[in-house]
Amino acid sequence: MSEAVTAExxxxxxxxxxxxxxxxxxxxxxxxxxxxxxxxxxxxxxLTALSAPLIAPSDPRAQDYALTLQPPGVGGxxxxxxxxxxxxxxxxxxxxxxxxxxxxSVGLALLVGVxxxxxxxxxxxxxxxxxxxxxxxxxxxFPFLILALVIAAVLGGGLGYAMIAIGIGFVPAFVRIxxxxxxxxxxxxxxxxxxxxxTGHTSIMLRHVLPxxxxxxxxxxxxxxxxxxxAEATLSFLGLGAEPGEPSWGSMLFQAQAYLTSAWWMAFFxxxxxxxxxxxxxxxxxxxxxxxxPRTYD
Amino acid sequence: xxxxxxxxxxxxxxxxxxxxxGCGGGGGGAPQSNTPPGTLEVALEAExxxxxxxxxxxxxxxxxxxxxxxxxxxxxxNGKIVPMLAKSYDxxxxxxxxTFELEQGIKFHDGTPFNAEAVKFNLERYQEKDSVxxxxxxxxxxxxxxxxxxxxxxxxxxxxxxxxxLTDRAGIIAxxxxxxxGGGRISKNPVGTGPFEFVERVRGDHITVKKNPDYWRExxxxxxxxxxxxxxxxxxxxxNLRSGELDLIDSIPFVEFENLQExxxxxxxxxxxxxxxxxxxxxxxxxxxxxALRQAVYRLVDREAIVxxxxxxxxxxxxxxxxxxxxFAYSKESDSYPEPSVAAAKKLLEEGGxxxxxxxxxxxxxxxxxxxxxxxxxNNLKPAGIDVKLEQLEFGTLLEDSSNGNFxxxxxxxxxxxxxxxxxxxxxxxxxDFNDSGYSNPKVDRLLNEARTISDEGRRKELYTQVMxxxxxxxxxxxxxxxxxxxxxxxxxxxxxxxxxxxxILRLADVDKKxxxx
Numbered sequence: 001m002s003e004a005v006t007a008e009x010x011x012x013x014x015x016x017x018x019x020x021x022x023x024x025x026x027x028x029x030x031x032x033x034x035x036x037x038x039x040x041x042x043x044x045x046x047l048t049a050l051s052a053p054l055i056a057p058s059d060p061r062a063q064d065y066a067l068t069l070q071p072p073g074v075g076g077x078x079x080x081x082x083x084x085x086x087x088x089x090x091x092x093x094x095x096x097x098x099x100x101x102x103x104x105s106v107g108l109a110l111l112v113g114v115x116x117x118x119x120x121x122x123x124x125x126x127x128x129x130x131x132x133x134x135x136x137x138x139x140x141x142f143p144f145l146i147l148a149l150v151i152a153a154v155l156g157g158g159l160g161y162a163m164i165a166i167g168i169g170f171v172p173a174f175v176r177i178x179x180x181x182x183x184x185x186x187x188x189x190x191x192x193x194x195x196x197x198x199t200g201h202t203s204i205m206l207r208h209v210l211p212x213x214x215x216x217x218x219x220x221x222x223x224x225x226x227x228x229x230x231a232e233a234t235l236s237f238l239g240l241g242a243e244p245g246e247p248s249w250g251s252m253l254f255q256a257q258a259y260l261t262s263a264w265w266m267a268f269f270x271x272x273x274x275x276x277x278x279x280x281x282x283x284x285x286x287x288x289x290x291x292x293x294p295r296t297y298d
Numbered sequence: 299x300x301x302x303x304x305x306x307x308x309x310x311x312x313x314x315x316x317x318x319x320g321c322g323g324g325g326g327g328a329p330q331s332n333t334p335p336g337t338l339e340v341a342l343e344a345e346x347x348x349x350x351x352x353x354x355x356x357x358x359x360x361x362x363x364x365x366x367x368x369x370x371x372x373x374x375x376n377g378k379i380v381p382m383l384a385k386s387y388d389x390x391x392x393x394x395x396x397t398f399e400l401e402q403g404i405k406f407h408d409g410t411p412f413n414a415e416a417v418k419f420n421l422e423r424y425q426e427k428d429s430v431x432x433x434x435x436x437x438x439x440x441x442x443x444x445x446x447x448x449x450x451x452x453x454x455x456x457x458x459x460x461x462x463x464l465t466d467r468a469g470i471i472a473x474x475x476x477x478x479x480g481g482g483r484i485s486k487n488p489v490g491t492g493p494f495e496f497v498e499r500v501r502g503d504h505i506t507v508k509k510n511p512d513y514w515r516e517x518x519x520x521x522x523x524x525x526x527x528x529x530x531x532x533x534x535x536x537x538n539l540r541s542g543e544l545d546l547i548d549s550i551p552f553v554e555f556e557n558l559q560e561x562x563x564x565x566x567x568x569x570x571x572x573x574x575x576x577x578x579x580x581x582x583x584x585x586x587x588x589x590a591l592r593q594a595v596y597r598l599v600d601r602e603a604i605v606x607x608x609x610x611x612x613x614x615x616x617x618x619x620x621x622x623x624x625x626f627a628y629s630k631e632s633d634s635y636p637e638p639s640v641a642a643a644k645k646l647l648e649e650g651g652x653x654x655x656x657x658x659x660x661x662x663x664x665x666x667x668x669x670x671x672x673x674x675x676x677n678n679l680k681p682a683g684i685d686v687k688l689e690q691l692e693f694g695t696l697l698e699d700s701s702n703g704n705f706x707x708x709x710x711x712x713x714x715x716x717x718x719x720x721x722x723x724x725x726x727x728x729x730x731d732f733n734d735s736g737y738s739n740p741k742v743d744r745l746l747n748e749a750r751t752i753s754d755e756g757r758r759k760e761l762y763t764q765v766m767x768x769x770x771x772x773x774x775x776x777x778x779x780x781x782x783x784x785x786x787x788x789x790x791x792x793x794x795x796x797x798x799x800x801x802x803i804l805r806l807a808d809v810d811k812k813x814x815x816x
Contacts, residue, residue, distance in 0.1 A: 065607045255670065262554060
């Protein structure tokens, strides 16, 4: 009986501050105009990706050799490319490829990085110090893009491999951030208390340590999304990403190279799409970070 | 991480800015050369890796070698073989003995005399196993210096392309003294009899040559200095031509071609090249071990669409044979192609047991033009239910996969040679060096072996036409276009005396550059 009361009591205590925290978070986030702008861009991007077939006026892969290199206006909203495909449709569908590949690659990084960082930071010891952190250090010694390029080159071309390459490139950052949070949390009183009443390691990690490590991970995830878009575009630009002809922003830029001086729209629109997508995720990430930062608590 | 993502955003902004800056360039000012008269700044598609003819395997090497060295024989602007270091030559009736009478009184850049011994020395050097030239001179049995200025070359069998081979690197005569002093290698100190002498090479940047004051051809060369700059991006070449930093460029962005020609501010030279592009179909494995499926692909490829969309109608002409109009083996009959027809293809698919179509992987190099070509082929084949998966490979890997037969379809062209034999023999004869399709047809072998032993061009052309008829039926390779890319150049108006050659090699002894406006 007394046990049930304690449990109930602790539950109500846990819920209230979390709700208050969420409301406070949203209030602080809203105050940051740039962050809201970022959120709006990301929302538009998501909507575009989801409803691409409804928005795009034509098949992004359709070619019309009679209508190549038509400027915007004459050849549709954003003109046509060197094979007579509609640039607007390709940019719209490109949002799908960009978002999908960044979601999958960041998801992969989370899936690998968080458990590794969590267990490694929680248990410490030889495994943590000498295996995990050394591997992470050596991975981080490579500039991110070089690492992704090497992985993509070893695995082979194609969007699937590019996503894996980008994902692996992100893993070290997620391991480090998770581990750092775990280290700061694992000595707290509530963790000691949980351990004292005999809670198992898995349960402590999942219920007490992980939830309190989430805010920096959320920030990192948002920022990584933006960077993954750049990375996908870069790999596709270098021929290690999307299959030629796929409406990826990066491969559109690649194809536009030869037409920079004569058909600016071929590079301009996918370039702008990448620019805004990355800007959106960065502003959103910065906004989330500031809103979660204890120093900005009011 | 935040810093990284910021730089990512900056990078994408720069892409956008680059585009905007690019658009601004359209207006342009009056063109003018910023380089001194007498000096020609040339852009080559790559920095030539090797200047020793014994070791050279890159086409671009030949551009600089043409200034440094002379060859035994050369070609004229129509691709006909003409004398050079050999002032005349005689071929015996059995086609096995070639006798060369050499020009007299010529000196190498190091002052040593050019004579029959020098020719013997060079040709024998090219025959050695470690020479890149050895396969080209494989039919040569012996080289003999008959007297000071007469050389006799004996072949072990008649080999009609022999003189054509000598117009390329195998015909270059370099200074024996320089070769001996260089330990058998003259990559760093190339010494020939050519119109220009080697001055310096700055790796990754340029090669400079200067006038040979004792050149044997009267009044030549006209220029004092040539600087060869390796610039692999055609847009960069083009922009530098417009800004006056370059006088002559070897790569023109297709899409700028007309503007450049119509502006009248530059001279544009374009002649059909000798090469071809297309793709291999692997006859050794499914799906293309099935002839009907190869024929179906052949009937769907829209060569005119390729030339229009990928080459902007200026980079080449549609092809259905390895012989361009520059070759005596060209015939309208063998180079013409059937109208693309989905109905005909579907019939062939049915015949081949794949009435609903099939899918295959098409390997290609990652250049923008090749990628787009792949996309057009993909689009051409789709209506018949043939699904093409494009796979781009780095050029070295592509070459490896090609020679190992590790592909279903693979796009790889050929820069072309003067003699038609060198455009077809090794590509379609059984076990030929470049027969990457694994194709074998005894009748083709017999006809091509016959064609390389006879010298009568009319008769050879007949044989090549017969071979093409068989190849159009068997389709081990789908020819798509004859490329102009090795043979198009743009230059400032004050560059005078330029002549285009079908092999695309710059012969700059006759070229001059006057003061601006001259």
